[in-house]
Amino acid sequence: MGGIATNVEIQIQKLTDRGLELDWGLEKTKEILLDIGYYRLGFYWNPFEIDKNHNFKKGTKFSDVVKLYYLDVDLKNILNKAINRIEINLRTQLIYSVSNKYPEYPTWFANKKVMYPNFVDDFPKYYTTKFKENNKPIKKHHANYPNDIYAPAWKTLEFLSFGSIYTMYNALRNEDLKIQIANYYGVKKVKVFLNYFKTIIFIRNICAHSGLLFDCNTPKEIETTPLIQFNNNNRHSLDSSIKVILYFLEIISTDRKIKIEQEIIDLFKSHEDNVLIISIITKKIGYVKK
Incomplete structure (x- = not known):
């Protein structure tokens, strides 16, 4: 026990x-x-x-503990807003890019000419009876088109998990198409794009499932590029992950990036009179005041 x-x-x-x-x-x-x-x-x-x-x-003091708790909660709420915007944009780019590359295959995610066979063979694990029942547009599609095995990509991908979207992108056979999508975000190499994508998913899962955020470290080192400058070259820290999130957000909307970044700065600034909390912000999160 x-x-x-x-x-x-x-x-x-x-x-x-x-x-x-x-x-x-x-x-x-x-x-x-x-x-x-x-x-x-x-x-x-x-x-x-x-x-x-x-x-x-x-x-x-007990208040120090509670303030750290709410720092974590508030930071998760801020990052959730940013990641939600990025997630929708990534889905859209994948749907748009691949669907227009293969207009003759509306369910290209299940086509072995487009995707690696292992992904296609495993896709029924994602597209279950529960998946169809729980998502009204998918359920409606199959009611209208009972002979369809799957709904088209622009419907299906809207309801898959963010992690599934990552897996789907990685399973594309056409490397040029993968580079095209990565290039949309200013990233030249697929390897680097996948690393950034995985970093965003890692933080997203912590935020979405009430995990411990303030002292999290990415399992894999974040790739270096001239695009992002990391504090003290710490490529596992939460601050480095935040920089990746802000980079993608700026590609999507400069105004939104500025707003989210300022919210983070203001949140950290609100604790600047507490030596213990500031120590955690700098040493555990890895944040360096500009």
Whole structure:
């Protein structure tokens, strides 16, 4: 058994025994623990612990933990807006580019002349009965055209996961077409484009599934190009991932990129009076103030 459930009073006693200051008072602390949860907040007080017994750095306040939590939440919300715009644009470019290259194949994603055989053979795993039932335009298409195995690309791709769109792009047989799509975003090499695409998906999944964002590092190193300058050449940091996101966003909409970037700057600036939080922003996130 992984542990025994405890009530909020015992949880608070544990935190104070480890040296956490309840600077917002007992009742407010209870309210927050019952709102966010002891387990979830635990991810956000870990950076303030100094030993294996989970004792806190001297002077660590409960408010520091909560502020870090909301920094993470707010940053996820900001990046979600940016990534949503990028995701829609990437879908559109894939649909437009491939559908116009192969107008005779409206379901080109299931055609072995267009896609690598393994992808085509595996596609029924994506296009399940549940997929058709859960997406009304797809369901309506099959009601109108019962003999169609699949709906055309401009319908189908709108409802596939972002990760599936990445897999589909990677499975295109025509390398020139892949380069054409990458070039739309100013990227010359397919390898680099795939790396950036994967980086955006990695951050998107953290944001979408309430993961821990502030200290995340990409599993693979982000590719270097003259397009993006990374702070301290750290190509795994969250800040480097944010730079990739902002780069793609600027290709799509300069105004949107400026707005999102300013929201991030303002968010970090709002914590500049807190030494502990600023240390996390610079050391864990990798952000360098301009």
